[in-house]
Amino acid sequence: MSGLLRQAGQWLNPPFLISLAMLAIVWEFAGRSADILTLPPLSAVLAAFVRLWSSGVLTAPLLDSTIALLTGLAISLFVGSAVGIAIGLSRVADVALGPFIKAGLSAPMIAFVPVFMMIFGIGSETRIATVIAFSIFVVATNAATAVRSTDPALLEMARSFGAGRWRILGEIRLPAGAPYFLAGLRLGVARGIKGLINGEVLIAIMGMGGLVKKYGTVFSMDQLYAVILLIVLYAAIWVGAVTLLGRLVLTERRK
């Protein structure tokens, strides 16, 4: 719990809040005084956010995006964990597949989005593919670490009691690796959301990313900023929720 408090402390500290308030004031006045099309006053953005939210325009894209995100994440978690566990258990699989996973982890996978768009069409499959491309490698990497990082003393103990390969996996390796699986989940969700929004902005007609494109191209700036605010909140809430979940699971286990 102290970790959570510390995290909250990073945001709820006076110097940061003062600087944030100052930025907000500067934004408001710059938006009001200078008649810049691209910088509507903060109050107008917040008003647009409330207006959009209460009109229900945001509900459908939000739901739509969430379903795509969950579909992609489910595939990433399932396939990624399976591949990761295989790599963690077998040196042969590690040597053969490891380089691909490592490459996928760091390569700019976003370059494939135009290809997805042409093959899958302008549809949900494209953004699901993007979510997977962004999240699967980090899930696999963490799953491999989870299985591999088991304390050798525990393994020896289990073997001395006659446990076989699969029992050891189920009874020792997977539970012992839980923190890494949770880290994989957290990073997978964080990356998956980026993949989702990236995909949607590039596809340009679907979900929240589509709204960015829609308001961006017609220079409806207050609404554009409102949607950006929504996306930022959406991402923050997801990452916060998964982080919290991980902490709760781990503290529960320690008891």
Next chain:
Amino acid sequence: MNANATPAIAVQDVSKFFVSADGRRTRALDKVNLAVERGEFVSIIGPSGCGKTTMLKMVGGILDWDEGSISVMGAPVSGPGPERATVFQSFALLPWMTVLDNAAFGLKMRGETKAARHAKARNLLETVGLADFANAYPGELSGGMQQRVGLARALAVSPNVLLMDEPFSAIDAQTRLILQTELLDVWSQTDLSVLFITHAMDEAVFLSDRVVIMGARPGHVTDVIDIDLPRPRTEETRRDPRFVELTARVWDRLRGLMTDERAGAPS
């Protein structure tokens, strides 16, 4: 005139307070008095929390105190100075520098030219038996060898006073015995005054002219034991009945402090 009469280190009525997170002031050191004469080797020993390392840092000038006075070579301490050099428990070697550059680090901070400081450092590496490792990196050396580099670095700046903060506590028992003898060899060829912190009784007795025993909560000096073993001290010294007797005496005093502590502990 008087200079020779003043001790190398004089600590008078020094107290130190720590302020804890909840704002309470606790006394860490209580009116500590301590003197190290010129050319003398003095050890401080005591249970953990007695403030012996705090004491050493204050003499080294990298930690302030609240009451009393500390002077080194007759001059009041107000920060680190060229007449003092410290050897650290964790060796504190810079892992990206070669052994030679590490040994020359103190001289570099004094602004000596590369040629001059390398010549001096090489000399001292020879003294500590590491001439062949000048171009190695600390990570490639054993703990004992790393601390030899730490000693060479301290000696390189030609100090009058050597401050040693549990220098051998991270080193295995056998190597430690060898390093003790080597340290005495080096020391006997100089007129260095040494203040040596340790938690090993045999080490304190073997090395020192006097052993200062400190108690905890708050840290204070409880005993000073004169070690009248003849010098030079060798492996024979360790088998000397007098050595065994003195070590037992140190242990008696220390054990008394530790039983006090257990009796005084709340739970």
Next chain:
Amino acid sequence: MKSNAPARQAGARGHRLAALLTDTFWGRLTLRATALAIVLIAWQMAGDDSVALLFPTATRTFQAFIELMADGRLPLGLLVTGQALLAGFAIIIGIGVPLGILIARFPLVDRTVSPYFTFLVAVPIIAIVPVVQALLGLTFAARVTVIVLFGISYVVINSAIAVRRVKPELIEMAASFGARRLAILTQVVLPAAVPGIMTGARLALGQALIGMVVAELTIVGAGVGSLIAELQGRFKVAAVLAVAMTIVLIGLCLLSLVEMLERRLNRWSLTK
């Protein structure tokens, strides 16, 4: 027990083969080459060149790559795009490292500035691109800004952590030898922080590459972005795939380069 023996022998033989494949240089090479061959063959078989918009085979993609290289459009596009990446990465390092050091040394800077960078890490930067575009237009500066926004927080945060993690006893040691603040910073803190800063640089490069592609695809300029847009318009899937794979492979090469540098600078910390 006895009936188990043949199976155990077979198991031992399997073990020896596995060890041969994983623990010798040539074994690993064979294994990896086989894995790559399987991927390429699977790609070739999964591909279908009969209709333009289907997933192209490996050979058709490679052909498209050769054509794009031969007529000079891909190299030119990469060159233009690379300039934005270079400028962006230079700014990331040039601003990010000093800022990270300031954050580590001054608590007030830390508390004021750090939350913004934590925020930048968590947020999909692509959502902010329309803002950048609105403020800076379809310019080189806009693309560089996007790249900087994607990568800079990783350098800032990692530099700050690296500086903060410098062992206090090293700083104490330097102080005891009379080192002044500046000397402590240049002689002890910065060298000790180099590995952490390099890790930040590597992560930032990975993000900067994503930012580069995003900038190219959203703020279309003369680089690979316009090439992709044009090929997409003409339904050349194989060509688009060839461009994408080129970007990914070049990105991986750049990342390995930085990783090699990181390891070189890190040698001393590995021997510990």
